[in-house]
Amino acid sequence: MRVAIVAGGRTPERDVSLRGGHRIATALASLGHETWTVDPAERKLVESLRERPPDLCWLALHGKEGEDGTVQRLLDLEAVPYTGTRAFDCELTFDKVLAKDVLRRAGVPTPDWVVIEGSALRDLGAGASLPTAIERIGLPCVVKPSRSGSALGVAVVERAADLASAVMAALSYSDAALVERRVSGTEVAAAAIGAPLESLPLVEVAPKDGVYDYGARYTAGATDYWAPARLEPAVAAEASNAATMASEVLAIRSIGRVDLIVDDRGQPWVLEGNVSPGMTDTSLVPMAAAAAGLSMAQLCDRIIQASNSP
Amino acid sequence: MPFPTRISSPMAEFSIDRFVDRYAARAAGMTASEVRALFAVASRPEVVSLAGGMPFVQALPDDQVADVARAVLAEHGDVALQYGGGQGSVGLRERLVMLMAEEDIDADPDDVVVTTGAQQALDLLGKLFIDPGDVIAVEAPAYVGALTAFGSYQPRFLPIEIDEDGMLVEQLEQALVRGERPTFVYTVPNFGNPAGVTMSGQRRRQLVALCREASIPIVEDNPYGLLRFEGRAEACLRTLDPENVIYLGTVSKTFSPGVRVGWALGEQSVVQRLVLAKESADLCSSNLTMLMTEHWFSDDARWRGTLAGLVETYRSRRDVMLNALEEHLAGEATWTRPGGGFYVWVTVPDWLDTKALLAAAVERQVAYVPGTAFYPDGRGANQMRLAFCYPTEERIREGVARLGSLIHDETELYRSLGG
Numbered sequence: 001m002r003v004a005i006v007a008g009g010r011t012p013e014r015d016v017s018l019r020g021g022h023r024i025a026t027a028l029a030s031l032g033h034e035t036w037t038v039d040p041a042e043r044k045l046v047e048s049l050r051e052r053p054p055d056l057c058w059l060a061l062h063g064k065e066g067e068d069g070t071v072q073r074l075l076d077l078e079a080v081p082y083t084g085t086r087a088f089d090c091e092l093t094f095d096k097v098l099a100k101d102v103l104r105r106a107g108v109p110t111p112d113w114v115v116i117e118g119s120a121l122r123d124l125g126a127g128a129s130l131p132t133a134i135e136r137i138g139l140p141c142v143v144k145p146s147r148s149g150s151a152l153g154v155a156v157v158e159r160a161a162d163l164a165s166a167v168m169a170a171l172s173y174s175d176a177a178l179v180e181r182r183v184s185g186t187e188v189a190a191a192a193i194g195a196p197l198e199s200l201p202l203v204e205v206a207p208k209d210g211v212y213d214y215g216a217r218y219t220a221g222a223t224d225y226w227a228p229a230r231l232e233p234a235v236a237a238e239a240s241n242a243a244t245m246a247s248e249v250l251a252i253r254s255i256g257r258v259d260l261i262v263d264d265r266g267q268p269w270v271l272e273g274n275v276s277p278g279m280t281d282t283s284l285v286p287m288a289a290a291a292a293g294l295s296m297a298q299l300c301d302r303i304i305q306a307s308n309s310p
Numbered sequence: 311m312p313f314p315t316r317i318s319s320p321m322a323e324f325s326i327d328r329f330v331d332r333y334a335a336r337a338a339g340m341t342a343s344e345v346r347a348l349f350a351v352a353s354r355p356e357v358v359s360l361a362g363g364m365p366f367v368q369a370l371p372d373d374q375v376a377d378v379a380r381a382v383l384a385e386h387g388d389v390a391l392q393y394g395g396g397q398g399s400v401g402l403r404e405r406l407v408m409l410m411a412e413e414d415i416d417a418d419p420d421d422v423v424v425t426t427g428a429q430q431a432l433d434l435l436g437k438l439f440i441d442p443g444d445v446i447a448v449e450a451p452a453y454v455g456a457l458t459a460f461g462s463y464q465p466r467f468l469p470i471e472i473d474e475d476g477m478l479v480e481q482l483e484q485a486l487v488r489g490e491r492p493t494f495v496y497t498v499p500n501f502g503n504p505a506g507v508t509m510s511g512q513r514r515r516q517l518v519a520l521c522r523e524a525s526i527p528i529v530e531d532n533p534y535g536l537l538r539f540e541g542r543a544e545a546c547l548r549t550l551d552p553e554n555v556i557y558l559g560t561v562s563k564t565f566s567p568g569v570r571v572g573w574a575l576g577e578q579s580v581v582q583r584l585v586l587a588k589e590s591a592d593l594c595s596s597n598l599t600m601l602m603t604e605h606w607f608s609d610d611a612r613w614r615g616t617l618a619g620l621v622e623t624y625r626s627r628r629d630v631m632l633n634a635l636e637e638h639l640a641g642e643a644t645w646t647r648p649g650g651g652f653y654v655w656v657t658v659p660d661w662l663d664t665k666a667l668l669a670a671a672v673e674r675q676v677a678y679v680p681g682t683a684f685y686p687d688g689r690g691a692n693q694m695r696l697a698f699c700y701p702t703e704e705r706i707r708e709g710v711a712r713l714g715s716l717i718h719d720e721t722e723l724y725r726s727l728g729g
Contacts (some may be wrong), residue, residue: 010668013349036510041354118723127727153345163729169666171723219341221330 003303004054008039012173014220015152016218020279021060023286028058029169029302045071049080057082058306063148067276068094083268085275089251093273096178099250101119103270106249108242110270111261112137113180115146115188120172124216130167133179134160138181143167145174149274151213156182180271185263187212188229189241191288192279193255193299196305197247199240201287204229220282227291231262246270253304257285258286270297323691335389336462345680350666352677358709360631360696361677363503364654365563368712369620374612375566375602382601393524394587394597397581398424401584402604403724406573409607410559413535415548417557417575423584424595428533428560428572430458434528434587435556435574439493440465447485447492449477451655451684451693453503455532468492472645475511479516486524494527495558499547501534501651504684504695508649516548531558534651536617539625541649549668556580565606569599577600595720624652624699629705631698638714647697655681657692658717661724664694667716676712716725 006029007021008014012263018039025035038048057075059082064072075082085093093099103110112118114133120126136139145153153173154168157271163179170177186204192198199243203228207216216222229236243258250273252254257277260268277285289299352359382390384662386456397403403419411416425431431453440446440463448456450469457467468490470481477497480508485492495517499509509517521528550555559571574584588594607613633655645656657680658664665680696713698706 010351010354012344012347012672015347121723121726125726127725129729143497150347152347153666164724165663165666166722167661167727168720172666172668172670191427214344215341218411221333222341 001277002053002055003028003033003035003058003304004049004052004056004072005035005037005058005060006040006045007037007060008041009061009063011061011064012148014041015063016150016278016280017060017062017066019281021058022280023281023296024058024060024300027295027297028168030297031180031301031304033304035145039064040071045074045175046078049078054080056080056304057221058304059084060279062276062278064147067149067274068147069168079110081307082230084255085251085253089253090201091262093250093252093275095147096144097176098273099273100178103246104248108244108245108249108270109268111181113184115176115178116171117176118165119175121167121171125162130163130234131160134163137179137181142180142182143170144178144180145170145172146176146178148173150217150278152229152277154213156211183261183263184263185261185269186229186231188231188239188260188262188268189284189288190240190260190286191256192243192252192258193289194246194302195254195308197244197252197254197256200285200294201228201291202231202236202239202289203227203288205284206232208215217278217280218280221265223282225284225287227287233261235266235268236238236265242268250275255285255303313708322333326669329513336464339458341532341535344670345665345683348672349677351672355518355651357675357677358701358705358712359708360698360701360706360713361679362700363697364700365567365652366620366623367566368568368569369497370616371612375523375606375650378602378605381680382598382605390601392597394594394600396423396585398422398595398705399600399604401598402571402600403573405604405607406559409561409564410557410575413532413543413549415546415557415575416552416682421575421578421581421725423576423581423586423588425572425574426546426570426592426595427567428531428558428574429455429459430554430588430591431558431572431574431584432456432529434529434584434591435494435589436460436463437587438580439527441602442525444493445490446480447490447495447526448686449497449502450687451681451690452496452505453498453688453697454679454683456531457684458608459490459495461686465493469685469687469689470495472502472505474507476507476513477517479513482517483520486520486624491524492526494529496531497519497547498531498533499544500532501537501648501649501653503533504594504653504679504681505655506646506648506651506653507655510543514547514550516542518547518554522551522554526554528557533558533560533563536564537621537624537652538650539621539628545729550682554579556632557682561603564620568717569596569603571599571603592704608626615705621650624650627701627703627706628654629700630703631696631710634707634710634714638711642714642717654698657694658682658693658694659724660692661719662717662720663691665691667720669715670720671716674712674716676709676716 069087071085206224507517557575681690
């Protein structure tokens with residue numbers, strides 16, 4: 001099969017995307033596929049694809065454009081098949097504000113949250129509502145950009161006085177900031193691949209400095225990972241179920257990852273879904289696959305097969 | 311259910327870093343960072359980067375550089391392509407002594423060791439002088455490359471603040487009274503990186519006297535001294551106290567950073583150790599580029615003419631940046647007014663975090679270096695370094711305008727948050 005790996009792009013996760021794209025290319029080449037990399041930041045995507053039409057685009061982009069449905073809609077228009085989730089569902093999943101609402105409506109447990117929109121601050125006087133946000137959510141809380149990845153712009157707020165600066169930092173990455181109740185417990189990632197989606201073993205994430213930030217994600221050795229996660233079987237099953245429900249609600253296809261925290265009482269809380277999870281050498285989906293006995297090549301093969309199914 | 315496997319463990323079936331338990335403690339700070347991730351985007355051509363301190367090598371007459379390279383290979387090919395001595399060739403050291411004489415430094419070629427850029431000299435000095443826990447006094451803010459080079463040897467930094475006249479020597483004096491005993495003091499006294507500030511004559515004399523009395527060596531790093539736009543040069547620290555000052559120079563700004571030629575000038579005892587340290591690091595600098603550099607500086611009219619052109623370009627770009635800052639950031643920020651070098655240091659209101667702001671800046675297609683990079687202790691959150699050396703005047707105007715608009719919007723946002 002002729003596979004164009006779409007990687008790079010113009011977001012802060014450009015480097016992560018290129019590294020993951022390279023690993024995917026190596027794996028697909030070992031399976032006998034003809035692969036090449038297309039970087040939309042280097043050349044217009046449509047131009048590249050028309051010059052050398054692929055049978056399939058492997059979407060290894062992260063962040064805006066890659067995960068928010070923009071590229072997917074364009075490929076739908078160009079009638080080029082692609083890996084992963086459909087455009088509308090990408091847009092929904094990538095926007096944490098929308099995704100959390102959808103999850104809650106479907107009965108998937110997700111930590112309580114409120115939203116501070118940049119435009120509401122500027123035009124509607126939302127700044128006066130910050131104390132209300134603290135009252136509603138409590139401290140400590142986690143402030144996140146609504147549309148960003150790799151924990152970029154994320155901050156844990158312990159004191160009310162620090163909320164405003166955390167909101168400003170989050171708004172540097174996105175047009176809205178999510179203020180979410182901080183759940184303490186065991187962080188786990190639930191990867192799923194294939195069609196229909198099949199769950200891989202849960203990976204437990206234990207950052208050595210306590211916070212799974214950008215550095216902890218992409219510095220080899222900065223975080224300990226356990227696969228399967230060190231959870232009681234019943235607790236692990238419940239976490240897996242919550243992740244599966246989230247994947248179904250968000251309509252994640254062929255490859256995805258749901259991030260959760262299991263609190264001290266064993267209750268799983270879904271934090272977010274990812275339609276284009278990282279595929280670098282420190283990324284969670286390849287780890288989960290390895291824990292299931294799948295090599296990188298076998299993992300990629302399953303995703304390719306799933307992407308070809310209707 | 312399979313037995314849980316700790317994936318980062320070297321014993322695991324699947325390890326993300328099999329050496330994770332083997333790295334030295336000094337490698338602990340070598341981690342991925344958000345700022346680096348953003349710089350990957352900032353290098354895109356549509357982004358005006360005011361971040362990198364890259365010399366404007368496009369101004370070099372490439373036909374003349376090519377002539378030099380050809381002549382070196384044609385006339386000295388057997389030497390150029392061979393190993394060299396650890397101290398660097400005598401011919402080049404004589405040229406470097408001549409360059410230092412431009413700044414009234416009296417030096418002997420025997421007291422010079424050629425290094426792979428002055429950056430290597432920083433590393434070698436760290437190797438020679440710093441034991442874990444030793445105290446190194448640095449300007450605050452300081453050159454980030456020195457902080458990382460010395461940082462590998464696990465010192466404790468003693469940051470000494472600066473003002474428009476450079477290092478506040480009385481702060482160092484107070485630290486000595488408190489009992490601090492720095493192994494050495496590191497300073498960039500001319501048009502420093504990142505602040506663009508030059509140490510006044512009085513401060514220089516104070517610093518030299520204080521360090522001599524306390525028997526604390528000074529490391530004087532002078533990459534920008536010959537990039538003077540105006541005013542009279544103050545005496546180099548090395549000139550004020552040749553015995554107690556180790557001087558570092560480079561041709562990266564006067565010729566080319568690509569040749570990787572820097573040097574250290576010190577007492578024979580230090581030079582001998584530096585040569586041994588240099589030989590254990592990389593045996594020798596490149597004979598090819600040492601010969602090219604020697605030849606480049608052998609033609610007086612050529613190197614002086616080229617340097618004069620570079621200085622004029624940088625001066626003009628500095629003016630454009632200062633004017634643009636005045637136009638777009640007056641009342642919202644303050645900044646330094648460098649009389650030479652590459653950098654302007656901008657201070658924004660203390661509620662503004664320049665590291666957090668960088669993502670929004672890159673989104674608006676302008677980049678800078680957040681201030682915290684230049685402090686060993688987390689300070690500088692409301693500061694940023696802007697480089698005027700590389701972008702064209704038009705790009706500088708555009709970049710500063712984008713930055714001004716961003717900071718203006720952030721100010722509005724902050725006010726809306728009740729600030």
